Amino acid sequence: MARILMIVSAADSLTLADGTAHPTGFWAEELAASHQLMREAGADVDIATPGGAAPTVDPISLDERGGVEEADAARFRAYLDDIARDLAAPLALDAVSVDDYDAVFIPGGHGPMADLAHDADLAGLLIEAEARGKLVAALCHGPAALLSATREDGGFVFAGRSMTSFTDEEEKQGGLGDASPYLVETRLRELGAVIDAGPAWQSKVVVDGNLITGQNPQSSVDTARRVLAELEARTA
Numbered sequence: 001m002a003r004i005l006m007i008v009s010a011a012d013s014l015t016l017a018d019g020t021a022h023p024t025g026f027w028a029e030e031l032a033a034s035h036q037l038m039r040e041a042g043a044d045v046d047i048a049t050p051g052g053a054a055p056t057v058d059p060i061s062l063d064e065r066g067g068v069e070e071a072d073a074a075r076f077r078a079y080l081d082d083i084a085r086d087l088a089a090p091l092a093l094d095a096v097s098v099d100d101y102d103a104v105f106i107p108g109g110h111g112p113m114a115d116l117a118h119d120a121d122l123a124g125l126l127i128e129a130e131a132r133g134k135l136v137a138a139l140c141h142g143p144a145a146l147l148s149a150t151r152e153d154g155g156f157v158f159a160g161r162s163m164t165s166f167t168d169e170e171e172k173q174g175g176l177g178d179a180s181p182y183l184v185e186t187r188l189r190e191l192g193a194v195i196d197a198g199p200a201w202q203s204k205v206v207v208d209g210n211l212i213t214g215q216n217p218q219s220s221v222d223t224a225r226r227v228l229a230e231l232e233a234r235t236a
Contacts, residue, residue, distance in 0.1 A: 001042055001043065001044050002042070002043040002044070002102045002103070002228075002231045002235075003043070003044045003045075003046070003100060003101045003102050003103075004038055004043050004044070004045045004046070004101060004102065004103045004104075004105055004227070005045075005046050005048055005096060005098075005100075005101040005103070005104050005105070006031070006034070006035060006045055006046065006047050006048070006105045006106075006107065007048050007049070007093065007104060007105070007106045007116065007122065007125075007145065008026050008031060008047055008048070008049050008055045008090065008106075008107060008111075009025065009026055009049070009050075009055060009109065009111025009112045009114065009115055009116050009145075010049040010050045010051060010053035010054070010055050010056075010111070010115060011024060011025065011056075011111040011112075011114035011115040012024065012025055012056040012111075013114065014110045014111070014113055014114045014176075014181065015114070015181060016176065016179045016180070016181060017178065017179055017180065017181050018179065022110070022176065022179070023058070023059060024056075024058050024109060024110040024111050024114065025055060025056035025057050025058040025059075025061075025109055025110075025111045026055050026056070026057055026058060026061075026107055026108070026109040026111050027057075027058055027061040027066075027107060027108050027109035027140060027141075027217055028057050028058070028061040028062050028068070028073070028076040028077070028080065029061065029068070029072070029076055029217045029220050030107035030108050030109065030139050030140055030142070030217055030220045031057075031080070031107045032075075032076040032079040032080055033076070033079075033220040033221050033224070034105065034107060034139065034220050034221070034223065034224040035047075035079070035083065036079050037221060037224040037225065037228070038105075038224055038227070038228060041228050043228065043231075045105075046086075046091055046096075046101075047083075047086050047087065047090040047091065048090050048091040048092065048093050048096050049090045049091075049092070049093065050092075050093050050115050050116070050119050050121065050122070051092055051093070051094075052089075052090055052091060052092030052093075052095070053090075054087060054088050054089070054090065055087060055090065055111070056111070057080060057109075058109045058110065058111070061076075061109060061217075062076060062077060067174065093119065093121040093122055093125065094121040096125070098125055098128045098129045098132060098134055099132075101134065102134065102135065102231055102234075103134060103135035103136070103137060103227055103230075103231060104125070104126070104129050104134065104135065104136050104137065105137045105138075105139075105224070105227060106137065106138040106139065106142035106143075106145045107139050107140070107142050107220075108138075108139050108140030108141030108142040108143075108144075108166065108217075109140070109141060110141055110175075110176065111141075112141050112142055112144040112145045113141060113144045113180075113181070113182070113184065116142075116144060116145035116148060117144045117145060117147040117148055118147070118148055119145075119148050120148070122145060122148045122149075123148040123149050123150065126145075126146065126148065126149040126157065127149055127151070127157055129210075130149070130157050130158070130210070133209075133210050134210060135210050135212060135227060135230055135231065136210060136211050136212070137211075137212040137213065137214075137223060137226075137227045138163075138165075138212075138213050138214075139213070139214040139219060139220060139223050140165070140166045140214060140215065140216050140217055140219070140220075141165070141166050141184055142165075142213075142214075143163060143164075143165035143166075143184060143188060143213055144165070144184045144187070146158050146163075146188070146193075147187060147188070147191065156191035156192050156193070158191075158192075158193055158211065159191060159192030159193065160192055160193075160194065161193060161194065161208045161209075161211050162193075162194045162195075162196050162206055162208040162211075163188065163193050163194070163195065163196065163206050163208065163211060163213040164195060164196050164197055164198065164204050164205070164206045164213045164214065164215040165184045165185050165188060165195070165213060165215065166184055166185070166215065166216055167185050167195075167197045167200065167215065167216075168183045168185045168186055169197075169200050170200045170201065170215075170216055171183055171184070171185075173200060173201075174201070185197065197215065198215055200216075201216060201218055202215075202216075202218060203215070203216075203218045203219040203221075203222045204216070204219055205219055205222050205223050205226050207226060207230070212226050212227055212230065
């Protein structure tokens with residue numbers, strides 16, 4: 001049975017460009033759809049957050065403000081309720097080891113921009129995962145978490161790697177726009193990532209060796225499927 005560590009932001013707000021606090025958290029579909037697919041495939045999925053704090057679902061990811069249909073929102077709520085015990089008592093990032101897992105999976109929402117992007121425990125975990133060739137997957141704003149992975153000399157662990165993320169275009173069209181404290185795509189490019197972006201709001205998954213990234217919420221299921229396929233290929 002594959003073991004997957006789902007690393008989730010524990011942030012419930014993001015400081016905007018003007019200094020004000022914007023309520024946020026994880027994006028419901030990205031966690032729920034991915035977790036459900038992986039669990040139904042027989043994977044053992046553990047959830048971890050900074051400090052073991054219970055994560056917060058971004059409220060707009062469950063209604064029309066986030067472009068989510070009522071039926072879909074009800075489905076995501078039901079699944080989050082189903083795993084409520086796991087969400088209420090996640091593992092602490094500083095207490096987990098990549099040696100215990102086959103893959104790391106990071107869903108988005110704006111939350112990762114607030115905490116995971118500069119979390120030292122996550123940095124160590126990602127650096128170790130990369131060194132050991134473990135699968136590292138990140139979805140939508142989840143690739144902001146990759147920003148934490150800098151070496152002692154300041155080098156970005158994933159420099160030169162092909163990846164995608166929630167694009168600048170998508171952030172400006174349906175995200176925080178100019179209020180965003182930074183743009184994930186731009187920041188990744190600045191650190192040397194090779195961004196392979198698809199059309200806005202369409203599923204896009206990029207695989208570069210052990211690194212798997214999905215562009216937006218529409219990529220949730222396809223990203224999780226690719227992780228499962230890669231894990232299966234490794235054990236074939």
